Amino acid sequence: MTEEHKIEERNPGQRQLTVRVLAMPADTNPSGHIFGGWLMSQVDIAGSIIACQIADARVATVAVHDFQFEKPVHVGDLVSCYAEIERTGRTSIRVRVEVFAERDRNPHTVGRVAVASITYVGLDEDSRPKVLKK
Numbered sequence: 001m002t003e004e005h006k007i008e009e010r011n012p013g014q015r016q017l018t019v020r021v022l023a024m025p026a027d028t029n030p031s032g033h034i035f036g037g038w039l040m041s042q043v044d045i046a047g048s049i050i051a052c053q054i055a056d057a058r059v060a061t062v063a064v065h066d067f068q069f070e071k072p073v074h075v076g077d078l079v080s081c082y083a084e085i086e087r088t089g090r091t092s093i094r095v096r097v098e099v100f101a102e103r104d105r106n107p108h109t110v111g112r113v114a115v116a117s118i119t120y121v122g123l124d125e126d127s128r129p130k131v132l133k134k
């Protein structure tokens with residue numbers, strides 16, 4: 001069983017797979033490895049999807065509290081971002097995102113490559129913070 005499958009079983013209904021994407025040659029830095037900014041972008045998207053569900057509105061990223069790159073991502077890796085709510089405030093939603101990479105399209109080589117914690121704010125029609133429904 002892969003680590004990715006264990007994660008889904010550990011937190012059924014809480015942690016959501018919100019982004020799944022293949023790392024492409026165009027996403028590399030000058031050293032030929034996957035660019036960290038590309039991964040940050042995927043994580044931001046992954047967290048925003050679950051934040052939008054909670055806000056029932058569009059959201060803005062207001063703060064990145066923590067972002068750890070634990071292992072490199074390679075071209076051809078299948079990258080999966082799992083998002084879960086850490087906490088909610090009056091208008092803000094803090095989301096933890098864990099990123100796993102499947103190397104060489106081999107489901108037996110899944111490992112965690114990054115983890116992040118990001119705060120989003122739900123926005124109303126005037127792009128002002130929207131109070132979350134409890």
Ligand SMILES: CC(C)(COP(=O)(O)OP(=O)(O)OC[C@H]1O[C@@H](n2cnc3c(N)ncnc32)[C@H](O)[C@@H]1OP(=O)(O)O)[C@@H](O)C(=O)NCCC(=O)NCCS
Pocket residue numbers: 060061062063088089090091092093119121127128129
């Ligand atoms: C999101 C935005 C509309 C919020 O407006 P604001 O006047 O700062 O609103 P507030 O001060 O009422 O803060 C709103 C919430 O964000 C939280 N917040 C603000 N800054 C924060 C920070 N640095 N870390 C954690 N939470 C923060 C506040 O605690 C508040 O949460 P709560 O309502 O749950 O208590 C405004 O900050 C903004 O437009 N930021 C730019 C967003 C953006 O463009 N993101 C993409 C960047 S490329």
